[in-house]
Amino acid sequence: MMRLDTILSLIPQCESVVDVGADHAKVAIAAVALQKAKYATATDIGEGPLARAKAAIRAEGLEQNIQTVLTDGLTGVEKHSVAVVAGMGGELILHILDTAEWTKDEDVTFVLQPMTAGERLRPGLSEKGYRIVREEIAQEGEKLYPVLLVRCGKEKIQTLDQHWLSTAGESSPLAGGYLDKIISRLKKQYAGLLAAEERDETRISEVCAYLDALEKRRERI
Numbered sequence: 083m084m085r086l087d088t089i090l091s092l093i094p095q096c097e098s099v100v101d102v103g104a105d106h107a108k109v110a111i112a113a114v115a116l117q118k119a120k121y122a123t124a125t126d127i128g129e130g131p132l133a134r135a136k137a138a139i140r141a142e143g144l145e146q147n148i149q150t151v152l153t154d155g156l157t158g159v160e161k162h163s164v165a166v167v168a169g170m171g172g173e174l175i176l177h178i179l180d181t182a183e184w185t186k187d188e189d190v191t192f193v194l195q196p197m198t199a200g201e202r203l204r205p206g207l208s209e210k211g212y213r214i215v216r217e218e219i220a221q222e223g224e225k226l227y228p229v230l231l232v233r234c235g236k237e238k239i240q241t242l243d244q245h246w247l248s249t250a251g252e253s254s255p256l257a258g259g260y261l262d263k264i265i266s267r268l269k270k271q272y273a274g275l276l277a278a279e280e281r282d283e284t285r286i287s288e289v290c291a292y293l294d295a296l297e298k299r300r301e302r303i
């Protein structure tokens with residue numbers, strides 16, 4: 083499935099969804115148009131992207147159902163049943179979860195789609211008291227994107243490979259291919275690190291440990 087379709091497929095039927103970092107507000111518009119949510123909010127930190135969101139919402143005639151807010155993450159945004167944070171780096175996603183108190187409520191569902199640093203997002207979620215309920219790998223051309231369904235709860239990350247793909251993600255049809263891509267990328271990185279004039283021994287050990295854990299996991303999937 084394509085990235086946006088996968089994000090939409092993980093949004094449960096709900097009262098309201100907030101599309102954080104909405105840009106063109108594609109998620110908010112589709113969630114309302116497909117009647118997954120009655121209402122939506124599209125937020126963005128940038129005036130340009132928010133103007134694009136407003137124009138797209140107007141073009142669909144959905145101004146009554148979708149409001150827009152210029153803000154950092156969820157700052158000042160009232161509680162929604164579902165929050166989607168997609169198309170951003172894993173560390174920015176973790177920051178966004180800290181921008182409202184209601185993100186700690188047990189009845190809120192998150193759909194998170196990191197573009198980079200997913201390996202920092204997964205352990206970061208566990209440290210903050212979230213668990214990954216489901217993880218799907220979306221495909222667009224050659225590119226693979228993880229999409230996480232997350233709720234409050236305890237989840238202990240036991241091994242390093244779980245930084246790259248959660249246990250829940252193992253059932254995704256593209257899980258094996260996704261791990262292959264990560265392993266191949268890390269192998270290239272490892273070779274580059276070994277060949278560098280100034281060796282970064284800490285990073286070399288980190289990448290080596292990741293590769294070891296990921297190759298063992300790949301044997302099982």
Ligand SMILES: C[S@@+](CC[C@H](N)C(=O)[O-])C[C@H]1O[C@@H](n2cnc3c(N)ncnc32)[C@H](O)[C@@H]1O
Nearest residue numbers: 102103104105126127128131153154155168169
């Ligand atoms: C690559 S776009 C992703 C758009 C859409 N969510 C998607 O998945 O296709 C990232 C958007 O996030 C916005 N953004 C970055 N940091 C943000 C923050 N702290 N709070 C809200 N929006 C942010 C950017 O302005 C940009 O419009």
